[in-house]
Amino acid sequence: MFLLQALTPPGHEVVLIDGNAQPMDEAAIARYVRENKIGLVGIGAMTRMIAKAYRMADAVRAAGVPVVMGGPHVTEMPDEALGRTSGKRHADAVALGEADETWPKIVADAERGQLKEKYLPVDEFGQDRKPSLQSYPQIPWDKIDLNQFNIVPKFAAPLLKRLGGGWGTFRIVPVESGRGCPYGCEFCTVTGFFGDSIRFRTNESVVDELLMLKARAKSEGGQIAVFFIDDNFAINVKRTKSLLRDIIAAGAQVHWVAQISANLLRDEELVDLITASGGKWIFIGMESIDPTNLADMNKGFNKPGEYAAVLQRLADRNIYAITSFIFGMDNDTVGVADRTLGQIRSWPPGLPIFGLLIPFPATPLYTRLEVAGRLTRPTHWEDFMPFTMAHTPLKMTIAEAHAEVKSGWSQSYSPEAISHAVRSLAHKPLGYRINILVARLCFRGIYFPQMGPLAWARVISQNGQTICDIVKEGLRGWFSGLCKQPSRSVAANSFGD
Numbered sequence: 435m436f437l438l439q440a441l442t443p444p445g446h447e448v449v450l451i452d453g454n455a456q457p458m459d460e461a462a463i464a465r466y467v468r469e470n471k472i473g474l475v476g477i478g479a480m481t482r483m484i485a486k487a488y489r490m491a492d493a494v495r496a497a498g499v500p501v502v503m504g505g506p507h508v509t510e511m512p513d514e515a516l517g518r519t520s521g522k523r524h525a526d527a528v529a530l531g532e533a534d535e536t537w538p539k540i541v542a543d544a545e546r547g548q549l550k551e552k553y554l555p556v557d558e559f560g561q562d563r564k565p566s567l568q569s570y571p572q573i574p575w576d577k578i579d580l581n582q583f584n585i586v587p588k589f590a591a592p593l594l595k596r597l598g599g600g601w602g603t604f605r606i607v608p609v610e611s612g613r614g615c616p617y618g619c620e621f622c623t624v625t626g627f628f629g630d631s632i633r634f635r636t637n638e639s640v641v642d643e644l645l646m647l648k649a650r651a652k653s654e655g656g657q658i659a660v661f662f663i664d665d666n667f668a669i670n671v672k673r674t675k676s677l678l679r680d681i682i683a684a685g686a687q688v689h690w691v692a693q694i695s696a697n698l699l700r701d702e703e704l705v706d707l708i709t710a711s712g713g714k715w716i717f718i719g720m721e722s723i724d725p726t727n728l729a730d731m732n733k734g735f736n737k738p739g740e741y742a743a744v745l746q747r748l749a750d751r752n753i754y755a756i757t758s759f760i761f762g763m764d765n766d767t768v769g770v771a772d773r774t775l776g777q778i779r780s781w782p783p784g785l786p787i788f789g790l791l792i793p794f795p796a797t798p799l800y801t802r803l804e805v806a807g808r809l810t811r812p813t814h815w816e817d818f819m820p821f822t823m824a825h826t827p828l829k830m831t832i833a834e835a836h837a838e839v840k841s842g843w844s845q846s847y848s849p850e851a852i853s854h855a856v857r858s859l860a861h862k863p864l865g866y867r868i869n870i871l872v873a874r875l876c877f878r879g880i881y882f883p884q885m886g887p888l889a890w891a892r893v894i895s896q897n898g899q900t901i902c903d904i905v906k907e908g909l910r911g912w913f914s915g916l917c918k919q920p921s922r923s924v925a926a927n928s929f930g931d
């Protein structure tokens with residue numbers, strides 16, 4: 435939404451509300467648009483939050499304000515938003531696909547009161563046109579409210595602030611450097627949505643954005659890290675290396691996280707550049723340790739045999755991985771969680787996450803399961819339930835698949851597992867252990883809801899021993915530093931460097 439805001443023609447004021455960071459109900463959004471005299475509301479949503487997005491759209495339209503919807507779900511199901519399937523109409527207009535070039539037209543049409551129903555990213559001959567990212571607008575990170583990206587819970591902020599190093603806030607800001615992934619994994623919407631044409635911003639514009647964020651972190655205090663949201667950040671290794679070299683040359687390093695497939699991390703030079711440019715965590719879609727499953731999903735380029743070496747290559751440079759697995763694939767049987775965890779335990783510590791195979795509309799997976807009559811909830815998004823399958827796996831029941839995911843999370847995020855992960859980094863500086871401890875405690879919340887101070891207090895008490903050990907070690911180091919140094923200095927960076 436920051437991008438669309440930057441692409442809005444001059445003369446309009448754009449207000450951004452992220453429903454994840456600033457939740458509102460139907461009454462509140464209707465009141466908001468009325469009180470602020472909003473002329474047009476744009477709503478984007480993924481499949482999993484589309485039911486809520488439709489409810490909000492209905493409330494806005496009932497308040498008399500036109501709604502245009504965009505993003506992956508309505509691109510895949512435009513007639514649903516326009517009320518041409520069985521349900522009611524939720525949007526006056528839909529923007530299909532990438533809206534970089536259509537958004538300014540939508541705003542102009544809305545201003546004239548002449549919204550069309552569908553906006554497609556096409557050229558003058560009606561041919562599909564993917565926006566080039568070469569003339570990417572400047573996202574005004576010097577002005578945007580960064581609080582929405584702060585992951586430090588409010589109740590913990592005062593204490594963390596006192597520790598120094600700017601840890602009272604930790605904001606993870608999304609930055610796009612390129613779009614597209616040609617790999618076409620069966621369950622993924624990316625290849626269908628962005629197409630297999632890979633496009634990049636110029637190195638200069640990405641570097642400028644990082645410099646702006648770095649300057650903001652310096653002037654305001656507080657920690658800022660960047661999440662490169664590209665589907666596959668190293669899809670063109672040569673280009674990624676050139677970007678990382680330019681980041682290093684410009685002194686634009688910030689701590690960053692990105693999604694990269696395991697096969698692209700074979701390149702030692704790439705991993706060296708990731709390290710030198712500030713890369714700290716890499717999200718890897720491992721999906722399965724079973725080559726048959728991977729072949730079924732058109733993801734045979736993932737080689738389970740090389741996972742350990744890839745993770746070790748990263749860990750040797752103090753980079754750790756968010757390893758993502760999907761259970762409920764056609765060759766999965768009961769015990770898949772234990773088998774996967776057996777492998778995970780033999781790897782350097784990281785952040786394993788477990789999901790279920792979910793057929794998103796317009797994916798090859800959805801079509802295959804639909805044709806085979808295996809969808810149990812064909813419009814699962816109408817009644818979204820987290821960690822709940824919408825089709826029957828072949829070699830186990832739905833309930834068994836749910837139990838496997840639960841087992842994966844319970845075993846990986848138990849106090850014992852967290853303590854083990856922290857202790858396995860005993861040979862590294864304390865910062866790395868704090869990093870893995872905090873990250874594990876936060877990631878635990880993806881499956882086990884831990885909103886609010888009470889839930890956090892429970893998590894902290896369950897992991898009390900590990901936290902105590904870390905605090906004691908920190909205090910020991912701090913006191914011995916005080917004794918050795920005549921003047922007092924505060925460690926500014928607890929990531930270990």
Ligand code: B12
Pocket residue numbers: 437438454475476477478479480481482483502503504505506507529531532533534537540608610622623624663664665789794795
């Ligand atoms: C970043 C990201 C996340 C981040 C979000 C963090 C953040 N602060 O932004 C995190 C890690 C939290 C995340 C989580 C999930 N994600 Co995600 N994520 C992405 C990712 C990689 C980038 C999104 C992005 O910003 N893209 C760049 C912008 C420019 O593209 P865009 O958002 O599509 O917007 C363009 C158009 O769609 C359109 N548009 C969008 N909105 C609107 C609105 C209007 C009004 C208009 C006119 C146009 C318009 O215009 C934009 C410019 O062209 C995408 C993949 C991708 N490359 O898009 C997946 C993706 C969106 N995620 C996906 C999924 C499935 C998830 C999860 C459900 C995964 C899971 N199993 O848990 C979770 C759910 C999170 C939740 N809150 O419920 C799927 C969604 C598929 C679908 N049909 O819904 C995607 C497409 C990836 C995929 N493999 O298929 N995700």
Ligand code: SF4
Pocket residue numbers: 615616617618619622623624625665666695719
């Ligand atoms: S590698 Fe990742 S982004 Fe590319 S198609 Fe496969 S799952 Fe989607």
